[in-house]
Every structure is written in structure tokens, then in C-alpha cells.
Amino acid sequence: MFIEVNDIKKSYGEGGSYVQVLKGVTTGIEKGQICAILGPSGSGKSTLLNTIGGLDTIDSGSIKISNIEITKLNAKQLSLYRRNYLGFIFQFYNLVPNLTVKENIQVCEYLTKSPLDINELLEILGLTEHQKKFPSQLSGGQQQRCAIARALIKNPELLLCDEPTGALDYQASREILMLIEKINQKYGTTMLIVTHNTAIKEMVHRVIKIKDGQISEDYANSVLKLASQLEW
Amino acid sequence: MILNKRIIRELKENWVRYGALAFLIIFSLGLVVSMAGSTDVVNYTIDTNNEKNQLEDGEFSVYVPLTKNQQMELEKMGAKTEAAFYVDLPGAEKSVLRVFKNRNNINTIALEEGSLADQIGEIALEKHYAEKHGIRVGQSIEVGQKNYQVTGTGTVPDYSNVVQNVSDVLADLKQFSIGFVAEAEFNQLLAGDSNIEYNYSYKLDGNLTATELKEKLVDLDFDKTKVANKYMQEIINTIEKGKNDLSGGVKDLADGTQKLANGTSALQQGSNELADGAGSLANGTDQLSSGLGELTNSNATLNKAADDVFQGMIAQVNSEFENIGMTVTVTGDNYSSVIDSLIKTIDGSDANTVEVLNTLNTLNTMKAQLDSYKAFKEGLRAYTNGVESAYSGSAELSAGADSLYQGSVTLANGANTLSNGSASLNSGMGEFKSQVTNFINENMDYQYVNLITFLEAGDNQRITSCKSDAAINKNSALIAGAIIITLIAYMISVFVIHTIDKESAVIGALYSMGYVKKELLRHFMILPMLIVAASAILGTGLGFVLIGENIKENVAYYSYPGYAMVFPPYLLIYGVLLPVMIAVLVNYLVINSKLSMEPLKLLRREKKQHQLANIDLKEMGFINRYRIRQLLREIRGNITMFWGLFIAILLMVFGFSIYGSVSAYVNNVASDVEYNYLYLLKYPMETAPNDATKAYTESLTADLYLTGGEMDVTVQGIDDKNPYFDFPLDGEKNDVIISDSVANKFGYKVGDEITLSDNLEDRNYNFRIKEVVNFASGLYVFMDIKEMRELFGQEDDYYNTLMSDHELDIEAGRIATVITVDKMVAAARQMFTMMYGLVITILGASVLLFAIVMYLLVKMMIDKSTFSISLIKVFGYNEREIKKLYLGTTFYTVALSTLIAIPVSKMIINKIYPYMVSNVSAGMNATMAPQSYLIMVAIILSTYVIVNFMIGRHLKKISLVEILKERE
Ligand SMILES: Nc1ncnc2c1ncn2[C@@H]1O[C@H](COP(=O)(O)OP(=O)(O)O)[C@@H](O)[C@H]1O
Ligand SMILES: [Mg+2]
Numbered sequence A: 001m002f003i004e005v006n007d008i009k010k011s012y013g014e015g016g017s018y019v020q021v022l023k024g025v026t027t028g029i030e031k032g033q034i035c036a037i038l039g040p041s042g043s044g045k046s047t048l049l050n051t052i053g054g055l056d057t058i059d060s061g062s063i064k065i066s067n068i069e070i071t072k073l074n075a076k077q078l079s080l081y082r083r084n085y086l087g088f089i090f091q092f093y094n095l096v097p098n099l100t101v102k103e104n105i106q107v108c109e110y111l112t113k114s115p116l117d118i119n120e121l122l123e124i125l126g127l128t129e130h131q132k133k134f135p136s137q138l139s140g141g142q143q144q145r146c147a148i149a150r151a152l153i154k155n156p157e158l159l160l161c162d163e164p165t166g167a168l169d170y171q172a173s174r175e176i177l178m179l180i181e182k183i184n185q186k187y188g189t190t191m192l193i194v195t196h197n198t199a200i201k202e203m204v205h206r207v208i209k210i211k212d213g214q215i216s217e218d219y220a221n222s223v224l225k226l227a228s229q230l231e232w
Numbered sequence B: 001m002i003l004n005k006r007i008i009r010e011l012k013e014n015w016v017r018y019g020a021l022a023f024l025i026i027f028s029l030g031l032v033v034s035m036a037g038s039t040d041v042v043n044y045t046i047d048t049n050n051e052k053n054q055l056e057d058g059e060f061s062v063y064v065p066l067t068k069n070q071q072m073e074l075e076k077m078g079a080k081t082e083a084a085f086y087v088d089l090p091g092a093e094k095s096v097l098r099v100f101k102n103r104n105n106i107n108t109i110a111l112e113e114g115s116l117a118d119q120i121g122e123i124a125l126e127k128h129y130a131e132k133h134g135i136r137v138g139q140s141i142e143v144g145q146k147n148y149q150v151t152g153t154g155t156v157p158d159y160s161n162v163v164q165n166v167s168d169v170l171a172d173l174k175q176f177s178i179g180f181v182a183e184a185e186f187n188q189l190l191a192g193d194s195n196i197e198y199n200y201s202y203k204l205d206g207n208l209t210a211t212e213l214k215e216k217l218v219d220l221d222f223d224k225t226k227v228a229n230k231y232m233q234e235i236i237n238t239i240e241k242g243k244n245d246l247s248g249g250v251k252d253l254a255d256g257t258q259k260l261a262n263g264t265s266a267l268q269q270g271s272n273e274l275a276d277g278a279g280s281l282a283n284g285t286d287q288l289s290s291g292l293g294e295l296t297n298s299n300a301t302l303n304k305a306a307d308d309v310f311q312g313m314i315a316q317v318n319s320e321f322e323n324i325g326m327t328v329t330v331t332g333d334n335y336s337s338v339i340d341s342l343i344k345t346i347d348g349s350d351a352n353t354v355e356v357l358n359t360l361n362t363l364n365t366m367k368a369q370l371d372s373y374k375a376f377k378e379g380l381r382a383y384t385n386g387v388e389s390a391y392s393g394s395a396e397l398s399a400g401a402d403s404l405y406q407g408s409v410t411l412a413n414g415a416n417t418l419s420n421g422s423a424s425l426n427s428g429m430g431e432f433k434s435q436v437t438n439f440i441n442e443n444m445d446y447q448y449v450n451l452i453t454f455l456e457a458g459d460n461q462r463i464t465s466c467k468s469d470a471a472i473n474k475n476s477a478l479i480a481g482a483i484i485i486t487l488i489a490y491m492i493s494v495f496v497i498h499t500i501d502k503e504s505a506v507i508g509a510l511y512s513m514g515y516v517k518k519e520l521l522r523h524f525m526i527l528p529m530l531i532v533a534a535s536a537i538l539g540t541g542l543g544f545v546l547i548g549e550n551i552k553e554n555v556a557y558y559s560y561p562g563y564a565m566v567f568p569p570y571l572l573i574y575g576v577l578l579p580v581m582i583a584v585l586v587n588y589l590v591i592n593s594k595l596s597m598e599p600l601k602l603l604r605r606e607k608k609q610h611q612l613a614n615i616d617l618k619e620m621g622f623i624n625r626y627r628i629r630q631l632l633r634e635i636r637g638n639i640t641m642f643w644g645l646f647i648a649i650l651l652m653v654f655g656f657s658i659y660g661s662v663s664a665y666v667n668n669v670a671s672d673v674e675y676n677y678l679y680l681l682k683y684p685m686e687t688a689p690n691d692a693t694k695a696y697t698e699s700l701t702a703d704l705y706l707t708g709g710e711m712d713v714t715v716q717g718i719d720d721k722n723p724y725f726d727f728p729l730d731g732e733k734n735d736v737i738i739s740d741s742v743a744n745k746f747g748y749k750v751g752d753e754i755t756l757s758d759n760l761e762d763r764n765y766n767f768r769i770k771e772v773v774n775f776a777s778g779l780y781v782f783m784d785i786k787e788m789r790e791l792f793g794q795e796d797d798y799y800n801t802l803m804s805d806h807e808l809d810i811e812a813g814r815i816a817t818v819i820t821v822d823k824m825v826a827a828a829r830q831m832f833t834m835m836y837g838l839v840i841t842i843l844g845a846s847v848l849l850f851a852i853v854m855y856l857l858v859k860m861m862i863d864k865s866t867f868s869i870s871l872i873k874v875f876g877y878n879e880r881e882i883k884k885l886y887l888g889t890t891f892y893t894v895a896l897s898t899l900i901a902i903p904v905s906k907m908i909i910n911k912i913y914p915y916m917v918s919n920v921s922a923g924m925n926a927t928m929a930p931q932s933y934l935i936m937v938a939i940i941l942s943t944y945v946i947v948n949f950m951i952g953r954h955l956k957k958i959s960l961v962e963i964l965k966e967r968e
Helices: A045-052 A075-085 A101-109 A118-124 A140-152 A170-187 A198-202 B002-013 B015-052 B068-077 B127-132 B183-192 B210-219 B230-276 B278-323 B335-348 B354-399 B404-443 B461-502 B504-512 B517-557 B569-595 B599-603 B622-633 B635-672 B740-746 B785-791 B821-864 B866-875 B879-916 B930-957
Strands: A003-012 A019-029 A034-038 A060-065 A086-089 A158-162 A190-194 A206-211 A214-220 B058-062 B079-083 B086-090 B096-101 B110-114 B122-126 B140-143 B146-155 B176-181 B198-204 B451-456 B677-681 B693-704 B709-718 B735-739 B753-758 B763-773 B780-784 B801-804 B815-820
Touching: A003 A045, A019 A045, A019 A060, A019 A206, A019 A214, A034 A045, A034 A170, A034 A198, A045 A060, A045 A158, A045 A190, A075 A086, A075 B504, A086 A140, A086 B504, A101 A118, A101 A140, A101 B002, A118 A140, A118 A170, A140 A170, A170 A190, B002 B015, B002 B517, B015 B461, B015 B517, B015 B569, B015 B821, B058 B210, B068 B079, B068 B210, B086 B183, B096 B183, B122 B127, B122 B140, B127 B146, B127 B176, B176 B183, B198 B210, B210 B451, B278 B354, B335 B354, B461 B504, B461 B517, B461 B569, B461 B635, B461 B821, B461 B879, B504 B517, B504 B599, B517 B569, B517 B821, B622 B635, B622 B879, B635 B821, B635 B879, B635 B930, B693 B740, B693 B785, B709 B740, B709 B753, B709 B785, B735 B740, B740 B763, B740 B780, B763 B780, B780 B785, B815 B821, B821 B866, B821 B879, B821 B930, B866 B879, B879 B930
Parallel strands: A034 A190, A034 A206, A086 A158, A158 A190, B096 B176, B122 B146, B709 B780, B735 B763
Antiparallel strands: A003 A019, A003 A060, A206 A214, B058 B198, B058 B451, B079 B198, B086 B096, B110 B146, B122 B176, B140 B146, B677 B801, B677 B815, B693 B709, B693 B753, B693 B801, B735 B780, B753 B763
């Protein structure tokens, strides 16, 4: 297993404001798979993703990525782990506003010794003609594509996406999903996608449904739909 | 790192902000560096020229010029001396020109133009004097009713501050300066004018200390007959006359004794030949009678002279005591017991040092001398009594012929006694005469010391004040600069934080991709470093460029050769490295703490909400509540603004305080001083003019805590009836009344015990302060003239100062200084003019700082609130209301800063101001007139209004669609 999550529990707050967000989550994901994490708002999806990404700590349990127990890493080692393994994509892109598309990608190119070819990536993501533009000059979809390129440039083994299409319209969302699919095929990147777009579950290898901090459903698809064929 | 590309764009986008900050740095560093740099340039120029022109180690003046031998003796001991005699002569346009002869070894003349005077009728002038009177080289000038050709202009190191008297508050280069003539010319001047100051400059070679030199000069023998000054000659004559009377008396005594001896032998003979006849008796008695008569005549002179000598010795002993620091006074009656008890005390003490032994020795010698003289005096008295009774006996003798027989028996007895006594008297007479002569020669010489003044270079404001003047400006400028740089560095960090906050989600994203804090910290530090470093370099450069401008005043006021630029390394470090280091430190601390937030929190744009932000404001109206919430939300910006405004206001208070203090000084000098003329006399007349008020003035020094050094104070003994002062002087013996100027300068209070010292005599005087009175000019300590005379051992009617409401007709040679109220006020005014430029600079800088700080921070806070402003615009609030909500907040901060900063700044300035004027010989308070406060508040308010207007225009530009751009 590439990702092994074992009985993780996570709570926030103390006393009156105490909430248990993850109540013992156990699962494993194979390398190269796309996995969708579905569930209602507030169910703990982002929390799960963040703990796997080493951005958030857990109260108990264990998370192993590529056999590294990341819950035992200190802050510095966690940065290194993220630097070496992870790419992140957020709902609101989080691009550096006063850097161009290409420069935004280069920001993360800096983090690895063996980056992907930036022009090829621009091409794949359809950003070649926009590469000199600033984020404010782009549409939401274009910005998200730029964010994807930024996450991919260092060729991460694991790509974590938190609602990547959450702020996008139908068409743009579909394009993003098609790209995700394409990248998975081309680079073999393992992907965890948090979403409340249930249509996605048909195009991914694995579906994990979370409800109230626990896995309510966890299954693999034997037949995958192409992203271009999804409808919602 | 590619991320760094955004720095240039950030700079471009916010060029107003960073430009303004850079401007502030450049501006303040420019000022500070030029101030400090000009100080260094002045110091360097003065130091190198002092070395080149052989600045003296000190100077002294004497009544009688030293002989060649004495100068050689001093040189052998380790003190090279060169005569720097001078005469003060009337020069151009009612000025006084002090004329010296050219110098060879010490304090040599640095020519600026032309050449030295080497012919009769030529003169070289101090450069500012020549310039102020428009006299060029080659032209002529009338000095002391004689025309001189000006051969050159220049400066000397011992008159870099060209004041007439060492204690003058300010120089007036048009009214007083110096000139140099050739030796031949100077000798002619010497022949003509008797009012010459015999001044010498000295340089020590390291084997001799100044104190040792001074002691040597006090001991130095001199020829009283050579005293050229006629007034001094008068004094010497009076003393010498007493001595001559005594010698004359002794001579008369010897003659009389001889006659007496003759007479007694004749008497003896006569009494033996009594039987031989009355004729022979009559002869003998006649001769005896006339001899005795002659003796009786000289009795009074003799006794008085002997008494004078004895009193002289007693005075001598008393002054010895003072010299060794003892506070006892002996009289002719008690000296024996006093000295005995002193010997006992010292003998009884454990200390057995050489010093104690010496003291004991001195005391014993003193006592023995006094004893022997007293014995002689008593013998003399017995003898004169004998003569008198013998005389009356002889009268009786010639009168009573009838009682001849009875009388002959008595006579035979008396004659025998007389004969015995006169024989021994005659033999002792020779010894006595030589003793008296010795005594006169040895002891009465000691009564005059040739030394008049002794001044080490370090205490001579003509030499020191140029450098110390500059030093004070420099230190305060450097400190002020560091404070402002820190403020600006902090402001920059606030803006960086603002950027970080704005981009916090982006930073969170970068963290989540594996960026580490170190990398981002480095990135965010670059901009502040860049701005600070670039502006520090520019500012420092500007500072060096401005040195020429800055130094102008100093160059115009002090007299030294043209300056050369220097680039002291410390100033480069201060100007470039220090600001960068401050910026590194401040920004590191602030940015580091910001970047230490967890990535997730950054991603969620969670802000460290201040506790205050949750304060309960239910009771308030909506507008106030909103404003206060906004204030608390932007607490960091508001605190920064508070400090910025605080420093600006501090500067403002400083500027107004200088203005207030100097103008108060000018006014007080004019109003406190009631007399119009004050004459300090070197040689007071026997009888003072009737239209003047007598006073007694001495100059002493007091320790000045501000500089750790000393400063001259003037002790003035005044009469209770003095019309120019209205305070009572009937206190205890050592009670003094001090001027507020003294109280201020030295930090004295009523009831304090203070010590003033006479450095020439190495004596300390203790006083108790009874009262503080208003007297702004100079540094005066007043006391009762009677007590002062007693304290300084002067005669009952002594005076050396005359005060008057009109000009007095006094021979110039008697006058040491004339102080007129007009001159004092003019000097004070000049100080005012000199400070004016500084005041304007400080006020300008403060207003600029105020406006920039306020504008930038308010604008930043508005920027942060763009979203909410856009939102409430959408809700339908109009511009006026929005202004009220957002700019109202600023008003709170401005009002609070003003309310707190004005009084606190005033307190701070009050504390540091004395240090800034520590070398001015007058006490000055950092006073601010009430209208200054009003002007300040007006400046603050109008700056506030202007800034608000500019921000208002900015508010107008925030569009309704701003809300749509924000994606969250
Ligand atoms: N930092 C936090 N402090 C307190 N509660 C939190 C925090 N982060 C998330 N939660 C709570 O945890 C629960 C799960 O959140 P999240 O994982 O973001 O849900 P979602 O499934 O919508 O992504 C929510 O109820 C949320 O309120
Ligand atoms: Mg979520």
C-alpha cells in the first residue's frame, strides 16, 4: 500500500467546544490510483486530507506514506516530506498574485532537483498562451490549471486536491477533471480528491465516503468512466 | 529564487509607500550624517591644525614679565613658554582689536591669505574680523589711532572661539577680534601703552604637570620695581612704603641708641663728677635730655612698624594655613596655643607620612619664628617704655635743682641701671637691625605673587568650545537618527506583515508544497533590506554632500583654517550598516513570528486576533462601536502610528522648546538685569565714583554634573542698599543667593550646601543656598559684600566692581571688563539667530514625519479594509458615512498620540535639554510658551486634515466591484 491510514482520530477544541472530527478512520490506497473522498460538508474530508498531507496533526492512530510514519515527523521533516512527495491543489488556487503563470509554476520548480519539463506542462495544461499573464488576468479555470501545473512541476508521487472544482462552473470543472485523469495516466500520480461532486466517483479508482467522521463506504471501481463522459 | 521576482512588482505597485519610507530614511540620515559629519570635519580640522600650529597646553599671565633666566629655568623643568603679550586697542567701527606680536613656537598663526606683518605699520588680522569689516589684504585699518597696512588674514588655535574674556557667553566677531604685528611694531606699542597683559603660552614636555608649573610660577621671584602697570605699581608702592617706614624706624633706633650710649656714658661721668660741679651736670643732663628726646620721637614709628611686621607675619601664617587647606585663623594673641593644639592633633594622629612630618615641621618653624619675633617686639616695647621714663626723668632732673642732692642719689642709681641697659641694648642693636632687614626681604616679598591667571587649554573655552559645541549636536543627532531609523524599520515590517497577511493563503500553499520558513523569511526580508540599504546609502551620501551646508554656521562663527572633508569609518557604519542591521533585526523578529504560524492557519487566513478585539461594546452607538472595532482590528497599525506620531511630536516639542528657551533667555536677560553698565576692575581706585554702586566680584568654578567637568560661576558681593537688586542679604555667614540660571545649570536647590573652588589658589569655599532669584544672564551667586570681603581676606572697604545706570568715566587701564545690558542682549539675540535654523529644520522634519507616518499607515489600514468598505458601499452607505467610520478611527489615534506625546515629550526634553546646552555658560530651561502649544496642536490638526483629504480621495476610488474580486 502506498498510503496506509490506521485508526486515526482527530478532535478540535476543549470543553464545551470539543468536537471529534475523525473518529477512527482506517483505509489504504494503492500507488497510482485516483481516490475520491466524498461526504457532506463538515464530515471531516478536508481534515483527513490535511492529516495525510502533514498539515494537521492527529490525536491517535498512524499514517504511513511510502512506509514513512509521518505522524512521527517533526515540522522540519514534515516540510521535507511534503517537498519530496506532495503536490497540493486548493479550492481557491492560492497563486502568488504578482507572479506570472510561468513564474508561479517556477516557484515550485525550485523545490525539486528533477522537475518536469515546464513547457510541456504548460502545453498539457493549455497554458502556453497565458504563461506571461498574472493570475488576476485569468479565469477561474485557468487559474486552477495554473495551480495544478504548480503542484505537478516537481512531479510529486501524491497529489492532494481539496475541492479542486469547488469554485468553478460546469465546463471548467469538467476540463479540470479531464486534466486530472490525463495526468494520472501520463505521470502515474497517486491522487486524493476531496469533493462533494458525486459525479466524480464514476471516474476514480477508489471511492471513500465519509460521514460524521467515519468511513461510511469504501470501494474500488472496476470500470472507470472517462471524465469527458461525466455528467452532473 | 523565482519568488524574488515579485519584490520588484511589489515595489512598483506600492512605490508611494516605499518611496515615502525611503524618503524618510534618506532625509533623516542625510540630516544626521551631515550633522555628525560636520562635527567630525570640524574636530578633524581643529585637531590637525592644533597640532600643526602648536596649540598651547595652557597659558598664564603675570604682573611682571618673566626674565630670560626664569624662562630658561622653566624650560629646563619641562615647560616651554612663549610670550603672548597683548594690548586691547580700539579698532574699526568701535570694535576692540586685541593686538599680539607674531608667534614663533606656540599657537602659531595659520594664514588664510597674504603674509604675516614683518614691518612697522603692518598688521595681520583674524579672518572673520577682516571679512566682517570688509577689509581686504593690502587695505589699511586704523587701530589705536594709527594706520596699519593689512598684510594677511588668518587664525590661531588659541582663539578659535574669539571671545574677549574667557567667561563670555558668545563671541561677537565684529565687535572683538585679534590681530598680529611684527615684533618691532609691538615693542613700540608696549612703549606707548601701559595697559599690557603679560600673557604667556606654555607647552609641557611631559616631565612637568600643569599643577607643578603653576606652583613653580607662584613661587617665582620677581622684581617689583619692574612692574609696568601703573595701577599695580600703586599697590606695590603702598606696601613698600610700610617696609621702608620700618627700615627707617630701625635706623632711627640705631642712631638713637648710639646717642643714648653717648649720653649715658656722659651721664655716668657726670654723676661721678657730681661733686665737680653743677655746670658739668647741666651739660650732661642737656645732652641726655636731647638724646632721650630724639629717641622718644622715634618710639611711635618703631613700635608701629614692629607691630605691622608682626601682623604681616600673622597674615602670612594664615595664608600658609589656607594654602595647606586648613581652616584656622590665628591672631597675635592666640597663635601659640592654636599652633600648639594643631601640632598636638597632628602629632597624635596615626598617619606618619612625609606630608604629616612636613606639616609638623612647618608648624614648628612658624611658631618659633613668631615666638622670637614676639619676644623682640616685647623687648622693644620695654625699651621704649624705658626711654620714655628716662626722658621724663631727665626733665625732672633739669627742673629740680633744689632737690639736687636728694636727686643725685636717685640719679646715680638710675644712671647706673640706664648705663647697663643701654650698653646691652647697643650691643644687641646690630643683630636686631640685620634680623629686621632679613625679615623684610624674605617675608615681605612673599606677599605678592606674580601670577595673575593660570588657564589650562582644556578649561579654556576659546580653545574648547568649538569642538564641544559640535559634539553635543552630534551625539543628540546620532541618537535621534537611530530612533527614527528604528521607527521606519518597524513601519516597513508593518507593511511587510500587511503583505503577508494579504497573501497568507498563498504562503500557506507554499508551505504545503514543502517550502520551509527559512526560505520564505529570507524572501520577505529582501524588500526591507533593499529599501533600507539603498536609502541608507543614499542618505549617508546626501549627508556627506550636505556637510558643506551644515558646517557653514560653525565656520562663520568659529575661527579656524579652511576645513578638509573626512569620511570617518564609524559614520559610514552608522549611516549604512546600522540602519540595515536595525532593519534586519526588527523585520526578522516581526516577520519570523508571522511566518511561524501553522500552514493550515495561514491557508484558512486565520489571524491572531487580539484579545482586545473581543471587547464588549454594547453600550456604544453604532458609529463609535464600528470605529473602535476597526481600531482594535488594526491595533498593530495604530500602535505603530502612535509611536510614529509620538516621535514626530517629540521632535516638534524639541523644536519649540529650543525656540522657547532661547527667546525666554533673550527676554529675561533684558528684564532681569537692572543696571546698564557693570565694570569689573583690575585695579580699583582708592575712592569709587559717587555715581556708581560698589560690588565685589570673584570668579570661582563649580562641578558641572552635565559634562563631568567644571564651569565658571561669578560670585558677587553686593551691598544691602544696592539699588539693582531687591533681595535681602542679611543671612548667615556663608549664605548665598543664587540666580535661577545657576540653579538650573548645576541642579542646585534652596538649602543645598555647595562647594565652589578657586583653581588658582587651590582653595574651596562652602556655601549654603538661601534663596534662588531671577537672573538669567550668566551664572551668578550673590552674597553679602561684607561677608565676602572677610571670606576672601580683603579690607573692609574693598571692591572691584562698579554698577551704574550710565556710562562711567574710568581710566581704561583699570578696567578688566565692561558688561552692558545691550551687549548681553545682543549676545543672547545672536544665540537666537544661530539656533533658528536648527529649530526650522527640526520643525520641518517633524511635520514631514508626522504626515508621512500618518498617511502611510492610514492608507495601509484602508487597503486592508477594502473588502469591508466595498461591502458597506454596496449596502448603501454614502462617502461621508464611510469616511466617518474609517477615518474616525485615525482621529482616535491622532488625538491619543497628541494627548500623551505632548506632555511626555515635554518631560523627556526637559530632562535631556540641559545636556544639549551643557556648554553654554548660562542655565536654560526647555520652556515652551503657551501659544507654542496652540501652534503645535494647530500644525497637528491641519496635517491631520490634509492627510485625511488625501485618504478620502483614495476611499472614493474603492469600487463596488472590489467585493466581487475578493474570492473568499
Ligand atoms: N481548526 C478547527 N478548529 C475547530 N474545528 C474545526 C477546525 N477545522 C475543522 N473543524 C471542524 O471539523 C469539522 C470537519 O471539518 P472539515 O474537515 O473541514 O469538513 P469538510 O468535510 O467539509 O471538509 C467541521 O465541523 C469543522 O467545523
Ligand atoms: Mg472541506
